[in-house]
Amino acid sequence: MNAYEIVMESRQKLVEQVISNMKKGYIFTEKKWDAQVLAPHNPVSHVSYKGGNRIRLIQQVVEKGYQDPRWMTRRHLQEQGYYIKKGEKQTICEKWIFTKKEKYMDEDEQEKVREVELEKPMVSYFGVFNAEQIKDFPPLVQLEDQELSETMKIGMDCICSSECRIIECAQPEAYYAPGLDKIVLPLRQMFKDEESYVATVLHEMVHSTGHHSRLNRNIENPFGSIEYAKEELRAELGSMFLKADLGISMQGEHFQDHSNYLKSWISVLEDDYNELFRAASDAERASIRIMDCYQEYKKSPEIGRKPQNIKDVTLTPVK
Known part of the structure; x- marks a missing residue:
């Protein structure tokens, strides 16, 4: 082969x-x-x-x-x-491999090398x-377990580094509204634990990277559609990548359980197994963007955004 x-x-x-x-x-x-x-x-x-x-x-x-x-x-x-x-x-x-190096002559007849895009990868x-x-490979040096307070601190730093506004209010849904470029969360005390709160924050932040001003994914799709399920798979993978990169416990649960999407994901992958790799690629790009913002905020926390609380909101959600 x-x-x-x-x-x-x-x-x-x-x-x-x-x-x-x-x-x-x-x-x-x-x-x-x-x-x-x-x-x-x-x-x-x-x-x-x-x-x-x-x-x-x-x-x-x-x-x-x-x-x-x-x-x-x-x-x-x-x-x-x-x-x-x-x-x-x-x-x-x-x-x-998407590019190759080729030699060329510049205007002074000097031979130089440049990188050009391949017609076909x-x-x-x-x-x-x-x-x-x-x-006999050297044993792994284990990271110390994060205290819950440290988990919450990481989560709050992520919120403050978000490229879109994040608000908490007394309502039962967690979602990203692309039209208004906002993430809406239930009140913090409604979550089972701190890991679950942070897991939900990261899930919605991955959705927010799909905004047309950022990574420009197809994120405005009707609930229950195949395209909606595809974006949920990207958010699921992206939040998992982020938790791993941030050293956050994997024990937290998302506010909306992903089990409802499993049948749709199975159908999508059975139709085209390459979709998992497209989803993973998009999720990786999203997690890298969020991590870059997080690291930048850690350097200058005074310029970050602060989460806000509101009493009521009517938005078009991407969960």
């Missing part, structure tokens, strides 16, 4: 496993997870795996029961003097191994 066929076969197998999970009522697992494990990275190159590759490696963590988020190529391991345990198999990751792939598959 060529590289494209290998990548597509790998995608299909992953989506079949995700669909199987969804039919049981969840995306990856019923278990609670350490956020650190859901942030796969290469400790040698210091690269964090993103988008569809992140989904691939999370699924392997679930399937194999790994407790280590570190993944490396065979070449990196050999360079570091480590060996793969007997019988261990690699996990395929994909890489898409090229796909390649590479294999990685989890640290638990490596003989």
